Amino acid sequence: MTTLQPPAAAEPRPAPPPARREGRSWTGWGFLGPFVAVFALVFLAPIAYSVYLSLFRDQLIGGTTFVGLDNYGEALKDDRFWASLGRVSLFLAVQVPIMLGIALLVALALDSGRLYGRDFFRISIFLPYAVPAVVATLMWGFMYGTRFGLVGDVNSALGVSLPDPLSPDLVLASIGNIVTWEFVGYNMLIFYSALRVIPHSLYEAAQIDGAGQIRVITAIKLPAIRGALVIATIFSIIGSFQLFNEPSILQPLAPNAITTDYTPNYYTYSLSFNGQQHNYSATVAIVMGLITMVIAYVVQLRGMRKGV
Amino acid sequence: MPKHSRRLLRGIGLVCALALGATACGGSDDGGSSQKSVSEADIQAALEEGGTLTVWAWEPTLKQVAADFEKKHPGVKVDLVNAGTNADQYTALQNAISAKKGVPDIAQIEYYAMGQYALTEQLTDLKGFGAEKLSAKFSPGPWNGVKAGGDGVYALPMDSGPMALFYNKKVFDKYDIKVPTTWAEYLDAARDLHEADPKAYITADTGDAGFATSMLWQAGSRPYTVDGTKVRIDFSDQGAKRFTDTWQKLIDEKLLAPVTSWTDDWYKGLGDGTIATLATGAWMPANLASGVKDAAGDWRVAPLPQWTAGGGASAENGGSALALPELGKNEALAYAFVEYANAGEGVQTRLDNGAFPATTADLQSTKFQDTAFPYFGGQKANKIFAESAANVADDWSYLPYQVYANSIFNDTVGKAYVSDTTLTEGLKSWQEASVKYGAEQGFTVEK
Numbered sequence: 001m002t003t004l005q006p007p008a009a010a011e012p013r014p015a016p017p018p019a020r021r022e023g024r025s026w027t028g029w030g031f032l033g034p035f036v037a038v039f040a041l042v043f044l045a046p047i048a049y050s051v052y053l054s055l056f057r058d059q060l061i062g063g064t065t066f067v068g069l070d071n072y073g074e075a076l077k078d079d080r081f082w083a084s085l086g087r088v089s090l091f092l093a094v095q096v097p098i099m100l101g102i103a104l105l106v107a108l109a110l111d112s113g114r115l116y117g118r119d120f121f122r123i124s125i126f127l128p129y130a131v132p133a134v135v136a137t138l139m140w141g142f143m144y145g146t147r148f149g150l151v152g153d154v155n156s157a158l159g160v161s162l163p164d165p166l167s168p169d170l171v172l173a174s175i176g177n178i179v180t181w182e183f184v185g186y187n188m189l190i191f192y193s194a195l196r197v198i199p200h201s202l203y204e205a206a207q208i209d210g211a212g213q214i215r216v217i218t219a220i221k222l223p224a225i226r227g228a229l230v231i232a233t234i235f236s237i238i239g240s241f242q243l244f245n246e247p248s249i250l251q252p253l254a255p256n257a258i259t260t261d262y263t264p265n266y267y268t269y270s271l272s273f274n275g276q277q278h279n280y281s282a283t284v285a286i287v288m289g290l291i292t293m294v295i296a297y298v299v300q301l302r303g304m305r306k307g308v
Numbered sequence: 309m310p311k312h313s314r315r316l317l318r319g320i321g322l323v324c325a326l327a328l329g330a331t332a333c334g335g336s337d338d339g340g341s342s343q344k345s346v347s348e349a350d351i352q353a354a355l356e357e358g359g360t361l362t363v364w365a366w367e368p369t370l371k372q373v374a375a376d377f378e379k380k381h382p383g384v385k386v387d388l389v390n391a392g393t394n395a396d397q398y399t400a401l402q403n404a405i406s407a408k409k410g411v412p413d414i415a416q417i418e419y420y421a422m423g424q425y426a427l428t429e430q431l432t433d434l435k436g437f438g439a440e441k442l443s444a445k446f447s448p449g450p451w452n453g454v455k456a457g458g459d460g461v462y463a464l465p466m467d468s469g470p471m472a473l474f475y476n477k478k479v480f481d482k483y484d485i486k487v488p489t490t491w492a493e494y495l496d497a498a499r500d501l502h503e504a505d506p507k508a509y510i511t512a513d514t515g516d517a518g519f520a521t522s523m524l525w526q527a528g529s530r531p532y533t534v535d536g537t538k539v540r541i542d543f544s545d546q547g548a549k550r551f552t553d554t555w556q557k558l559i560d561e562k563l564l565a566p567v568t569s570w571t572d573d574w575y576k577g578l579g580d581g582t583i584a585t586l587a588t589g590a591w592m593p594a595n596l597a598s599g600v601k602d603a604a605g606d607w608r609v610a611p612l613p614q615w616t617a618g619g620g621a622s623a624e625n626g627g628s629a630l631a632l633p634e635l636g637k638n639e640a641l642a643y644a645f646v647e648y649a650n651a652g653e654g655v656q657t658r659l660d661n662g663a664f665p666a667t668t669a670d671l672q673s674t675k676f677q678d679t680a681f682p683y684f685g686g687q688k689a690n691k692i693f694a695e696s697a698a699n700v701a702d703d704w705s706y707l708p709y710q711v712y713a714n715s716i717f718n719d720t721v722g723k724a725y726v727s728d729t730t731l732t733e734g735l736k737s738w739q740e741a742s743v744k745y746g747a748e749q750g751f752t753v754e755k
Contacts, residue, residue: 060428060709061537061750147565147573147582168726255514255568256722260715273399274715275745 053282060276071283080261081284085291087172088263092240095176100232102180103187108217110188111195122192126185133182137249140178141166144253166254175246183239187232194228195221230303234296241292244269264288345436346640354640358383361638361645364391364401365416367466367628369661373654377645386645394418398711405430405635413636414646417463418628419453420518423534423708425631426456432632433460437643442651448702449624450666454631457534457705463631464650465666467658469589470696471522471612471625474596477685478606479508479581487610491554494585494613498563501584509565510558512574512583515725517717518625519588520551525623525704527551527615531739534705540754541707541742543735550615552731559725566725579603587612589625590664590693597683604682609689612696622699627666664693671697709749713742 054071058064075081106125110118128136143150144165151162165174198221206216222229244265251258260270264284271281363374363386374386389412391400398421404410417425425431439461443451450465475487480497483504488494498510513519524531529547533540558564565583567573577583579602586592596607612622630646632639648654655667659676670676671694680686707713720741721734739755746753 059748059750060424142572145573147567148576252568252571255718256726259719259722261719270715274395275712276402277748 047286050282050286053279054286056279058276058279067279071280072287074280075283075287078284081264081267081287084261084264084267085288088240088243091172091176091243092237095179096233096236096240098176099180099184100187100229100236103184103232104191104229106184106188107191107195108221110192111221112213122188125188128181129183129186131182133245134249136182137178137246140174140181141250141253144174166250166257168254168257171250171254171257175243175250178246179239179243183236187236190228190232191225194225198224226303230300233303234299237296237299238292241265241288241295344432344639346438346643348438350640351437351644354638355381355384355644357641358385359638359641360385360387361414361642362387362389362412362636363414363416363630363645364389364397364412365414365630366390366393366397367416367658367663369658369663370649372661373649373657374645376654376657377648380648381644384641384645394421395711395715398424401425401633405633408635411633411635413632413638413642414630415633415636416466416628417631418626419450419624420521420706420710420714422453422456422462422629422631423706424711425633426458426460426462427537427708430634431462432634432636432639433462434464434632434643435461437640439464439643439647442647445651445668446666447668447671447697447700449697449700449704450627450629452702452704453624453627454629457708458536463629464646465627465629466650467591467627467664468666468697469591469624469626469664470693470700471526471587471589471623472689472692472696473585473587473610473612474592474607475585475610476578476581476583476603476606477608478603479584488613489611490617491550491613491615495554495557495563498558499561502561502563505582508582508584509577510563511585511587512565512567512569512577513558513725514564514566514568515718515722516569517714517721520717520721521706522589522623522625523551523555523587524548525701526612526621528621528701530704532705532707534708537708537750538752538754539707539746541739541746542755543732543739548735549732552735556724556731559731564725575599581606589627590690590696591626593681593683593689594662605685608684608687609692611692620699621701622696623704624700629666668697707742707746708751709742709745712745713738716741 055066055068056064057067057071106121109115110122115121131139141149146152146155146162146164146166151165154160155162163170165171202220202224203216206220211219242265243263247258247262247266248269251260251262258266260274261267265288268281268285268288271277271284358381361384363370365388370388374388378384378386391397391412397416401412401415401417404412417431422431442464443461446465447468447470449470450468454461454463454465456462473488479485479501480487483501485497485500485504486493488497494510501508501510521531524543524547527547527550529543529545529551531541531543531545531548533542565577567577567583574583578586578596578600581603593609597604600607614621630650632642632646636642649658651667655665655670659665659670665671665676671690677691677694678688679690681689717738720738721731723729723737724731724734743753743755
């Protein structure tokens, strides 16, 4: 036997705000409006549309049917998706530390003030970032060629037989090399600008205390640029998970090493454009987006918490 | 908390409702009767009335054909659009059809891709236009291609690709190697050549779906059986074994140049003699002449090597047709153009510009057969191509979703080229992946 209870008395309401005399001012929205409109159009709408797409299945025979969360269930047990995620995770674990390590070393070297031609180094290390990824990959793809590329030329000039950078065993490392080449300069610039804003008084104090260069780096410089390090790491994680340009452009050169499900992004692209599986493609993209968000968020939390 | 989640739910519901409202009209009814009846008189009337035709095609010789057609029928304007080459165009076409917007009146579709459009009733059946009486005009391979495993006629054949063996005579002469007439001799030639010059290979192959299916076709394998929406995929027949046995040896003994077709490396290899042969379609001469200029005079054409000595089996590689998408307009006029281009005066125009015909009369004409190719040292190569065209078995069918199947060829069979996986195992995993996709797309698939 249940008794129907009258709804519990609501908490005493706060007194209504005094009525405004001039009505609501929309000036704020005037400033915010353009941003909100663009944000809704290019950010929210595509996500909403992807979510919508992911709830259907369109078949060559039978047309479109509503399938609820079936596509998500399928994605969670899709070996091809998980294999591609594993591949970019391995890539992330190896390539990102190398790239950020080099970028950090270069930034510290530039900042030390003991380098001749500092501006020249800064520009030349940053320069690859200015080369579009597509062009960079085409260029490296040509160099990787064992028959007529640079590797091939070295082989025939020196009479050696270098391992094929585009073979299934090495192609991930070769992609890592391209990405490192492209983004060392960009990360270096982030670190370098963070180093430049450290107040000089700290260095003077350290000098008075008799600290050496290494001590200055570990006690002053690194803690001071932690924020920049975390940001660069998060960008790199997102970049690794979104890996697409490099493998898709190298694919024609190494068709058997780079499969159509090589990275999660490439997989969604293939699903959509080779197989017309737009619905499932949207699902995989959403799952991947969520995974990226979670990992980036965890890294940010941890990175900011440490030793503050 | 409950309040919060309720609000969240309501939000999601709203988003979905909005999205539904905006797009729910897509898809669902792609039926409609594809059997239309259009008489000769209707076509004449349409030609007199005129109008604009949108044609999506990448075939270069159509340009002249379109110009001639416009001249002949002043009221007609042919808008020739290059919407990308093969798979790119199919993506664009599929998208246009899904959106029911911007669908061309005529589209170029290769034989291997025909099934997907025919089966899903996205193409007009040209039987009602009287296309069937043209069947005798075309060689059996292409005509079978436009029927796409059904009993309709979904396009008119534009060109064809009966296979032949292109070989570098200079290289063969240099090492005193005989031009192979069987695939067994081909294997021997591959060994001899690579031994004589470790940099030279009999051919380049890194796994190509179009090539593999053509080779299976010639070897007598019939991996795909299509009956409406019932599909059977099986790579275990005797014909497939013939192909894999020989090709596996070429792979194992590293006798195939690891160079992918149409790359810079490939063109260079064809030019400098390190890639000595190509077994491919009769549309190749123009590509050699434009892409491998340095080797002009070095190359010749021979009949495709046989699986049994003295045999005469051939297969098609490539080739395409012009179809009328169901959602296109001006059907009578569109048919008039397609007939003009592929069965009428347009054929000669295209021949003059280097295309390879699908029409038997042209294949057999002395003018065509006596054409001397300067690139092949004056050889009358069309004789070989025409003979090949006549020898193509017409009982081959592609999958209704061959475009997708081909896109995953290197994911599956490609492994045989770079690892210990054998070709047979590779074909098996290709089969499994194709079966899986077919089932997901609503086909009844048997293994």
